[in-house]
Amino acid sequence: MSSVLVVMEQNAGAWHRMSWETLAAGQEMARQLGVEINGAVVGADVSALASELASKRLNRVYAVTHDLLGQYSPDGMTAALEQLIRKTAPDFVLFPHTYQVRDFAPKLATRFGQTLVPDVIGYRLSGQDLVLVRQLFQGKLNADIRFKSDGVRFASIQAGAFRAEAVEAGQAQVETITPDLNPGLIRTKAEEPFREAARAVDLSAAELIVSVGRGIGEKENLPLVQELAEALGAELAASRPICDNGWLPMERQVGSSGQTVAPKLYLAVGISGAIQHLVGMKGAKTIVAINKDPNAPIFEVADYGIVGDLFEVVPALIEEIRKVKG
Amino acid sequence: MKILVAIKQVAARDSQFKVDASGHWVEESDLSFEINEPDAYALEEALQLKERHGGEVVALCAGPARAVSGIREALAKGADRAIHIEVEDLTQFDALGVARLLAKAAETESADLLLTGLQSDDLGYGQTGVILAELLGVPHATIIMAVEKQDGSIRVKRELENGWFQNVTLPLPAVLAVQSGISKLRYATLMGIKKAKSKEIRRLTASDLGVPPSLNIVMERVYTPEKTKRTELLDGDPKQAAAALVEKLKFEARVL
Numbered sequence: 001m002s003s004v005l006v007v008m009e010q011n012a013g014a015w016h017r018m019s020w021e022t023l024a025a026g027q028e029m030a031r032q033l034g035v036e037i038n039g040a041v042v043g044a045d046v047s048a049l050a051s052e053l054a055s056k057r058l059n060r061v062y063a064v065t066h067d068l069l070g071q072y073s074p075d076g077m078t079a080a081l082e083q084l085i086r087k088t089a090p091d092f093v094l095f096p097h098t099y100q101v102r103d104f105a106p107k108l109a110t111r112f113g114q115t116l117v118p119d120v121i122g123y124r125l126s127g128q129d130l131v132l133v134r135q136l137f138q139g140k141l142n143a144d145i146r147f148k149s150d151g152v153r154f155a156s157i158q159a160g161a162f163r164a165e166a167v168e169a170g171q172a173q174v175e176t177i178t179p180d181l182n183p184g185l186i187r188t189k190a191e192e193p194f195r196e197a198a199r200a201v202d203l204s205a206a207e208l209i210v211s212v213g214r215g216i217g218e219k220e221n222l223p224l225v226q227e228l229a230e231a232l233g234a235e236l237a238a239s240r241p242i243c244d245n246g247w248l249p250m251e252r253q254v255g256s257s258g259q260t261v262a263p264k265l266y267l268a269v270g271i272s273g274a275i276q277h278l279v280g281m282k283g284a285k286t287i288v289a290i291n292k293d294p295n296a297p298i299f300e301v302a303d304y305g306i307v308g309d310l311f312e313v314v315p316a317l318i319e320e321i322r323k324v325k326g
Numbered sequence: 327m328k329i330l331v332a333i334k335q336v337a338a339r340d341s342q343f344k345v346d347a348s349g350h351w352v353e354e355s356d357l358s359f360e361i362n363e364p365d366a367y368a369l370e371e372a373l374q375l376k377e378r379h380g381g382e383v384v385a386l387c388a389g390p391a392r393a394v395s396g397i398r399e400a401l402a403k404g405a406d407r408a409i410h411i412e413v414e415d416l417t418q419f420d421a422l423g424v425a426r427l428l429a430k431a432a433e434t435e436s437a438d439l440l441l442t443g444l445q446s447d448d449l450g451y452g453q454t455g456v457i458l459a460e461l462l463g464v465p466h467a468t469i470i471m472a473v474e475k476q477d478g479s480i481r482v483k484r485e486l487e488n489g490w491f492q493n494v495t496l497p498l499p500a501v502l503a504v505q506s507g508i509s510k511l512r513y514a515t516l517m518g519i520k521k522a523k524s525k526e527i528r529r530l531t532a533s534d535l536g537v538p539p540s541l542n543i544v545m546e547r548v549y550t551p552e553k554t555k556r557t558e559l560l561d562g563d564p565k566q567a568a569a570a571l572v573e574k575l576k577f578e579a580r581v582l
Contacts, residue, residue: 074466114422116453142549143549148541187497203488260487286575288571304579
């Protein structure tokens, strides 16, 4: 039976939120293709995650388990997934386009003589095949990509391209797969992950984000947006120039070189919206832009906009929010 | 230490693009080209490693004749020599195809380290380094923020998501995909530019390397994306606009 396989990402027992977006994409594609949809989760002990995944509309959940998969390594992950794919022979393998996936998925596709289509933003059906859409030149152009060779097709899905809420519930059976791995296979030696800043911020988990850009002018003006973030109960984020200047720590940077976020609200203050920034936040459900330039690209993605001087608009906004929130 | 640096020449970042007559790529005649920025950082890291540990830096580039200007720039900045795999039409190779070209050329060099940028500013596939490592049968690490040479191995700082980092040690030879901003890029000096003129550029073709054009995936159509959102602009003085926005956030977006 033909099938789509979605490889979910988990880190230390917690799902990567983009996994659900990719699962939503996979469910939709599988339905349209009229094929099975299966999910996989990889790790040392993934029984709890596999049970949770089994409550989604999937034909099967593969719990790919091995002690050597407890800590991520490109060699271990590639070998484990290669064995799973050879055994289950899916037609399409989908990944969330995370940092980890970028680190191993091209290697995995190469094992099959295939080329991964990375960072996919959409697709259309073409007979029993998919034509995938991805961006070129940092979002200035799009390209439709067609698979030309036979065999398994690999693709990774951009953050925010599909909605995690669209994942359908169901019931799947869990199949535990123990790949044949040995320690000699893993050539890299990884140490414990660490953070450099004392204050840890997980912007990807934030529901509301107020983000500040060059328009703020000087570091001394930052308390204004901090006050706005506090009034909303939002996390404070920034575009690259703000962090490059050292006005805010790098961990608060949103964009292609920072974090990718998909909050319920993204309020961009004084951010023009260079594509490097847009790729990091355009998956937000509601985007608001406050900018003095009506032609700023941020208005290409914003749902609501106020064209004006942020130093007049933001204080007024803080006041109005406080009125509503009481 | 012998270091290979794979560089790509791409259209300048501020370019305006026009889809070409074939509909598969862009009109290149009126574009200006530069070294792909992440690759420039990979080159910088290679030059710094050479300054610290000695050895040789070899630039490796697949691309049409115009790519020579990028190769000359790499030589002017301090690369010792270069290999130019002359491919007039890179669209005849996908990411795996290009990596096969680079891997074949790299095999003849037996370098200790192969560096490349994390991704290209044009296609943005972000896979060349990882595929290269697989083809060469060597380990790799990506999104590299720092490199520390050890005895027979290399310890790198990888960027993870959400502000996390991780140190990873790899045996040599290895492939590293370098993140932009790892250090400050140097400019070519006048002396460097002068010296570059006498540095060796070895020219190879795809058929020299025995790598035929190959496409597992093809760009069927290249086009300008349609604007999908319509921004609702909230007018009035700042107070009115702010009040209207709060109204929208409360009743439409429902985030208040």
